[in-house]
Amino acid sequence: MKRQFSIIAGVVTSAFLFGGVSYASVGIQQIQASFHNIQLIVDGKTIATNAQPFIYNKNVYVPIYTVGNALGANVQWINNIPEVDVTGKFPAATTVPSRQPLSVWINGNQMPDGVIGSKGQLYVPAGDVAYQTATGLMPTVNASGNLDLSQVSPTTPEGTLLTTLSPSSVSGDFSNSSLYPGGHLTGFYAPTVLGKMYSGPSTVEWGITTSESAVIPQVTYSLHGQYQTLSGMFAVDDITRNFGGAAQLVFVGDGKVLSSTGWVQGGSAPVPFSIPVTGVNTLQIQYQLKDANGTVYSSGDTYQAPSVNADQVSGPVVFTDLIQPTLSEAATVTVSTSNSASTVTRRIK
Numbered sequence: 001m002k003r004q005f006s007i008i009a010g011v012v013t014s015a016f017l018f019g020g021v022s023y024a025s026v027g028i029q030q031i032q033a034s035f036h037n038i039q040l041i042v043d044g045k046t047i048a049t050n051a052q053p054f055i056y057n058k059n060v061y062v063p064i065y066t067v068g069n070a071l072g073a074n075v076q077w078i079n080n081i082p083e084v085d086v087t088g089k090f091p092a093a094t095t096v097p098s099r100q101p102l103s104v105w106i107n108g109n110q111m112p113d114g115v116i117g118s119k120g121q122l123y124v125p126a127g128d129v130a131y132q133t134a135t136g137l138m139p140t141v142n143a144s145g146n147l148d149l150s151q152v153s154p155t156t157p158e159g160t161l162l163t164t165l166s167p168s169s170v171s172g173d174f175s176n177s178s179l180y181p182g183g184h185l186t187g188f189y190a191p192t193v194l195g196k197m198y199s200g201p202s203t204v205e206w207g208i209t210t211s212e213s214a215v216i217p218q219v220t221y222s223l224h225g226q227y228q229t230l231s232g233m234f235a236v237d238d239i240t241r242n243f244g245g246a247a248q249l250v251f252v253g254d255g256k257v258l259s260s261t262g263w264v265q266g267g268s269a270p271v272p273f274s275i276p277v278t279g280v281n282t283l284q285i286q287y288q289l290k291d292a293n294g295t296v297y298s299s300g301d302t303y304q305a306p307s308v309n310a311d312q313v314s315g316p317v318v319f320t321d322l323i324q325p326t327l328s329e330a331a332t333v334t335v336s337t338s339n340s341a342s343t344v345t346r347r348i349k
Contacts, residue, residue, distance in 0.1 A: 172217035207319030232325035233270035241266035244292030
């Protein structure tokens with residue numbers, strides 16, 4: 001799985017915590033829950049909890065004792081009924097009117113309103129079905145504007161998507177099976193750059209979360225000299241657009257540096273690249289990271305992420321997106337002669 005990042009659950013919209021519907025199920029059930037390192041944010045402050053929140057059946061489940069107490073309520077477990085009794089007056093600071101309402105649009109469809117927190121975070125009703133498709137798409141925004149996420153229309157590449165090929169080798173974080181099970185580098189979520197979503201299955205994703213020790217990755221593909229050009233785009237994802245450093249890719253063919261994307265910073269449009277790979281048998285894509293202090297880390301180096309990100313909270317430090325890398329095949333021409341029944345196909349290099 002891709003390195004986890006924080007989803008700011010809108011606990012200020014607390015209907016999913018203290019709703020009026022009760023259930024009478026008794027017994028033990030096995031469920032499949034989804035864990036995304038969900039952070040509990042109450043009045044702009046991260047609340048620590050030993051019981052990790054999770055998503056099950058389209059609802060976000062959080063420890064009610066932890067959240068209730070953070071909201072100023074008294075939470076009591078009554079064993080002989082059993083029931084959870086939540087009493088007390090919530091502080092006015094935790095009510096929705098204390099936050100600025102925000103209109104949210106996804107692909108031209110208006111979603112239930114969100115709100116903007118004091119640090120510019122977007123809060124949405126975490127349990128609302130309408131936001132299922134937006135999981136992981138929580139960029140910081142200007143509190144004075146509205147948010148309009150638009151899906152970039154998928155294009156049919158004239159060539160072979162690199163993401164459809166199996167790497168011949170991976171190293172660094174890419175070889176960590178807890179981050180990328182089965183060696184899959186794509187399809188974990190739809191990346192977002194400048195508010196536009198791109199196809200997850202066509203994107204190679206790599207990033208770092210606060211307090212984690214990361215090994216800068218590298219991925220190698222066997223091309224067998226069959227292709228002419230590798231093209232695509234490289235970007236820093238919106239979820240880390242405030243990252244104070246930069247990242248770049250270096251392309252190495254048969255041990256020789258072919259080209260690079262140049263340093264890419266957050267908050268910038270995806271940088272397009274097109275490099276010649278004619279006759280290349282082995283292509284390496286090496287990652288480089290420049291932190292906020294200007295220190296450069298290359299493939300194989302260990303980078304210790306800070307305990308807080310550029311927004312001074314726990315969460316993603318930097319995430320990068322290699323978007324729709326496409327290999328164009330070498331052109332061929334068929335030559336026929338009048339005195340021979342055979343045809344000859346030659347590859348143009």
